[in-house]
Amino acid sequence: MQYTLNINGKKHTVDVDADTPLLWVLRDAADLKGTKFGCGIGLCGACTVHVDGEAVHSCRMRVSSVGESAITTIEGIGATPVGAKLQKAWLEIDVPQCGYCQAGQIMTAAALLARNKAPTDAEIEGAMDGNLCRCATYLRIRDAIKQAARETLGAAAAPKGA
Amino acid sequence: MLQETVMRQPSRRTFLKVSAAAGGGMLISFSLPGIADAAGGKSATLNAYVRIAPDDIVTIMAKNPEIGQGVKTMLPMLIAEELDVDWSQVRSKQADLDTDLYEGQFAGGSMATPLNWEPMRRVGAATRQMLVTAAAKTWKVSESECETASGQVHHKPSGRTLTYGALASAAAKLPVPDLNSVKLKDPKDFKIIGHSTRGVDVPAIVTGKPLFGIDTDVPGMLYAVFQKCPVFGGRVVSANLEVIKKLPGVKHAFLVGAGEKLSFMAEGAMQQNGLSSGVAIVADSWWRADKARRKLEVKWDEGPTAQQSSEGFAKQAAALGPKTPAKILRNDGDAAGALKTAAHVVEAAYSYPFIAHATLEPMNCTAHVQGDKAELWAPSQNPESGRKLVAQTLGLDEKNVLVHMTRIGGGFGRRLMNDYMVEAAYISKVAGAPVKLVWDRTDDIQHDFYRPAGWHFFKGGVDADGRVVAWQQHFVTFGSNGKFASSAGLDPRAFPAGRVPNLSYGATMMESGVPTGPLRAPGDNALAFVFQSFIDELAHAAGKDPLQFQIDLLGKSEMLPGNGAGFNTGRVRGVLEKVREISGWGKRRLPARSGLGVAVYYSHLGYTAEVVEVAVAANGFVQINKVWVACDVGSQIINPIAAENMAQGAVLDGFGAALNQKITIRNGRVVEENFDGFEPLRLSQAAPVEVHFVKTDNSPTGLGEPPLPPAIPALCNAIFAATGRRIRSLPIDPALLKAG
Numbered sequence: 001m002q003y004t005l006n007i008n009g010k011k012h013t014v015d016v017d018a019d020t021p022l023l024w025v026l027r028d029a030a031d032l033k034g035t036k037f038g039c040g041i042g043l044c045g046a047c048t049v050h051v052d053g054e055a056v057h058s059c060r061m062r063v064s065s066v067g068e069s070a071i072t073t074i075e076g077i078g079a080t081p082v083g084a085k086l087q088k089a090w091l092e093i094d095v096p097q098c099g100y101c102q103a104g105q106i107m108t109a110a111a112l113l114a115r116n117k118a119p120t121d122a123e124i125e126g127a128m129d130g131n132l133c134r135c136a137t138y139l140r141i142r143d144a145i146k147q148a149a150r151e152t153l154g155a156a157a158a159p160k161g162a
Numbered sequence: 163m164l165q166e167t168v169m170r171q172p173s174r175r176t177f178l179k180v181s182a183a184a185g186g187g188m189l190i191s192f193s194l195p196g197i198a199d200a201a202g203g204k205s206a207t208l209n210a211y212v213r214i215a216p217d218d219i220v221t222i223m224a225k226n227p228e229i230g231q232g233v234k235t236m237l238p239m240l241i242a243e244e245l246d247v248d249w250s251q252v253r254s255k256q257a258d259l260d261t262d263l264y265e266g267q268f269a270g271g272s273m274a275t276p277l278n279w280e281p282m283r284r285v286g287a288a289t290r291q292m293l294v295t296a297a298a299k300t301w302k303v304s305e306s307e308c309e310t311a312s313g314q315v316h317h318k319p320s321g322r323t324l325t326y327g328a329l330a331s332a333a334a335k336l337p338v339p340d341l342n343s344v345k346l347k348d349p350k351d352f353k354i355i356g357h358s359t360r361g362v363d364v365p366a367i368v369t370g371k372p373l374f375g376i377d378t379d380v381p382g383m384l385y386a387v388f389q390k391c392p393v394f395g396g397r398v399v400s401a402n403l404e405v406i407k408k409l410p411g412v413k414h415a416f417l418v419g420a421g422e423k424l425s426f427m428a429e430g431a432m433q434q435n436g437l438s439s440g441v442a443i444v445a446d447s448w449w450r451a452d453k454a455r456r457k458l459e460v461k462w463d464e465g466p467t468a469q470q471s472s473e474g475f476a477k478q479a480a481a482l483g484p485k486t487p488a489k490i491l492r493n494d495g496d497a498a499g500a501l502k503t504a505a506h507v508v509e510a511a512y513s514y515p516f517i518a519h520a521t522l523e524p525m526n527c528t529a530h531v532q533g534d535k536a537e538l539w540a541p542s543q544n545p546e547s548g549r550k551l552v553a554q555t556l557g558l559d560e561k562n563v564l565v566h567m568t569r570i571g572g573g574f575g576r577r578l579m580n581d582y583m584v585e586a587a588y589i590s591k592v593a594g595a596p597v598k599l600v601w602d603r604t605d606d607i608q609h610d611f612y613r614p615a616g617w618h619f620f621k622g623g624v625d626a627d628g629r630v631v632a633w634q635q636h637f638v639t640f641g642s643n644g645k646f647a648s649s650a651g652l653d654p655r656a657f658p659a660g661r662v663p664n665l666s667y668g669a670t671m672m673e674s675g676v677p678t679g680p681l682r683a684p685g686d687n688a689l690a691f692v693f694q695s696f697i698d699e700l701a702h703a704a705g706k707d708p709l710q711f712q713i714d715l716l717g718k719s720e721m722l723p724g725n726g727a728g729f730n731t732g733r734v735r736g737v738l739e740k741v742r743e744i745s746g747w748g749k750r751r752l753p754a755r756s757g758l759g760v761a762v763y764y765s766h767l768g769y770t771a772e773v774v775e776v777a778v779a780a781n782g783f784v785q786i787n788k789v790w791v792a793c794d795v796g797s798q799i800i801n802p803i804a805a806e807n808m809a810q811g812a813v814l815d816g817f818g819a820a821l822n823q824k825i826t827i828r829n830g831r832v833v834e835e836n837f838d839g840f841e842p843l844r845l846s847q848a849a850p851v852e853v854h855f856v857k858t859d860n861s862p863t864g865l866g867e868p869p870l871p872p873a874i875p876a877l878c879n880a881i882f883a884a885t886g887r888r889i890r891s892l893p894i895d896p897a898l899l900k901a902g
Contacts, residue, residue, distance in 0.1 A: 034370015100571030
């Protein structure tokens with residue numbers, strides 16, 4: 001079956017089985033390998049992408065149910081203000097060890113910050129607990145989300161204060 | 163094991179410079195022929211490690227596999243420091259496996275720092291020396307009048323300056339200086355070492371660039387899954403291949419190792435680091451291969467271990483525990499006699515389960531076998547061993563097997579084994595195409611080389627003054643013919659041997675079909691739990707402060723043999739005193755059902771003491787509030803920002819094992835299938851970890867492993883302080899910690 005997907009603002013036409021998970025369409029048909037395979041059943045969060053702005057486990061979403069929804073992946077998240085701030089915080093705090101989970105972490109964090117500009121510790125835990133980091137870089141993930149939140153708020157507040 | 167691998171390597175080509183280094187290591191290969199004619203406008207390769215371009219960009223080869231330990235940043239930092247360039251000029255490039263050019267291309271045993279600390283700096287210093295010589299010749303001045311800084315050579319008397327980029331072509335024509343005699347910097351002059359340097363791959367990681375083994379793409383590549391027998395060592399008899407071959411996208415489906423055992427296959431239940439019997443499916447996409455696998459009907463010969471279970475092992479161990487050990491490892495004085503006269507006697511049985519590595523990137527490898535040649539893209543911690551295994555399995559000359567090293571999504575020791583490399587190579591050969599093999603999570607959890615389970619039966623005695631006078635320990639473990647299974651042994655010299663006058667260590671081995679292997683801080687990740695918990699029990703029995711009791715047990719400051727390379731009791735004491743200070747040990751009043759626990763361990767050349775603060779809820783839930791870490795890995799922390807991350811991760815990794823993890827064997831196979839049954843630590847479980855490095859006048863050593871082992875007993879000792887309940891079995895069962 002042919003599907004035309006809207007990924008990171010670009011049209012990608014792929015020819016795959018209707019039951020193919022979005023994860024494998026992204027990785028193997030659209031050649032966007034930043035989204036990672038970890039468990040295949042939505043337990044680790046490594047495959048997290050945004051579908052119309054919502055964080056979704058792409059290993060659990062069939063390509064046939066995507067339709068014209070806007071898909072954002074780690075390759076495209078830097079184009080959003082929150083995504084860019086998160087990437088910057090991840091770099092400055094030097095979050096990753098092996099790095100394999102970090103795309104999913106950033107995508108989940110970006111969905112969190114998009115709906116909640118100043119999450120509490122408990123809200124960060126609630127949002128991020130589905131994203132495993134086998135190297136346990138959690139302390140820095142938490143710090144980076146907070147830094148990005150502060151900077152996003154600061155950037156939003158700056159024009160008012162000026 | 164790994165240390166031997168490194169040390170034995172001979173130089174294979176005459177132009178290699180290999181000589182003894184201070185501290186017993188070896189100096190690495192260095193000079194290369196045929197590269198001295200680099201013309202202007204082209205990059206000049208000065209040696210196997212360093213390439214300097216006319217625009218002053220310095221490319222430094224990172225020879226070791228990157229598993230998240232930061233080695234792709236750290237090794238180039240060592241070279242760059244002595245080369246005297248700015249870090250902003252440096253590009254770190256992952257090397258392929260090339261044992262003619264490089265030594266010790268593995269990630270394991272926290273060995274990268276001790277093995278490379280001096281050799282890599284000498285590479286940098288020698289390269290710098292060549293650039294100085296080239297400048298001096300150009301200017302016709304004495305080298306002693308030339309200085310370097312920020313990738314430039316200055317001739318102070320005349321005020322002239324040349325950049326390394328301008329000098330590189332000339333320098334590449336010079337003979338290589340003697341690595342042993344090049345001058346190294348005084349550490350006080352370090353500009354890169356000791357300064358936080360962010361991971362070189364982080365920009366690519368946060369933007370989703372392909373980096374990992376699983377991201378490999380080769381033109382014409384097919385995708386494979388490989389179904390092995392769920393029972394370890396089992397063999398395929400037959401499968402519905404004709405059905406599978408007709409499914410959409412399936413290109414090949416075939417049995418591996420049906421019927422007669424193939425000569426190249428993995429030997430024995432304990433040694434499955436090779437090709438296992440199974441069914442391979444190759445398709446035009448991984449999804450289609452995996453989908454086809456769900457239609458697979460296989461008849462297995464499950465072999466002789468299909469009745470084994472965790473429960474059965476535990477029963478067997480419980481029966482063996484009180485008996486005389488089959489093997490006496492050590493016997494000092496008269497432990498049985500001393501127990502009779504001790505003021506306080508403690509008897510305790512400890513146990514811990516099998517656990518898996520569960521790296522987040524599943525095992526995978528891309529292979530292209532063509533005739534007598536093979537090319538592999540492998541996320542392997544031990545690619546040299548993988549190359550050998552592939553060559554043996556396919557009957558190839560090792561020289562014809564090219565291994566590209568990819569970034570690795572977690573190692574923890576799992577990828578010291580290379581079973582997935584052999585599988586990919588074999589499947590590629592049969593399929594006649596490049597093939598990417600990707601395991602799913604169930605393959606990964608059910609076909610690991612597990613941290614072995616173990617059972618320890620203790621009797622200990624302290625005298626009226628609180629001194630440990632008797633220690634009897636019977637370790638029931640796995641092994642065969644008097645030989646411990648991988649990572650299932652006990653060093654007869656293990657502490658507190660030498661500090662307890664009447665001490666016996668004995669072991670009894672059970673046969674098992676479960677493959678075992680190294681997991682982060684192998685041996686120590688379990689032994690620290692039992693030794694350090696039991697010492698804490700003795701401290702409480704003696705009515706002593708547990709931290710002071712540990713210090714007293716160490717005795718005078720000296721080197722003791724054991725725990726690997728031998729260790730210095732003074733350094734153990736140093737980290738204990740530091741952690742006492744930073745944690746406020748003995749000075750803080752805590753609420754009810756809260757407590758502090760301490761543990762200390764020497765592992766992989768590093769010394770770590772940890773204090774954990776817990777609060778245990780009435781329902782038994784263990785809340786870790788804070789962890790203090792005092793760690794001595796020598797005189798220099800090479801990359802502080804990465805070192806802190808690594809130490810924190812190691813501590814939390816230990817907590818994940820202690821709180822969450824167990825692999826259950828039933829009917830000869832693993833019960834757990836995914837991250838619901840086998841769960842790494844999650845963010846909500848991650849307590850703040852405060853890390854202090856104790857700098858001592860010792861050569862720097864590694865950090866990937868040492869902070870893990872004490873985390874588990876420090877946590878369990880804290881739980882005892884909070885509740886009076888002793889955790890003697892892992893994972894921690896909250897039901898045992900309920901109030902009342």
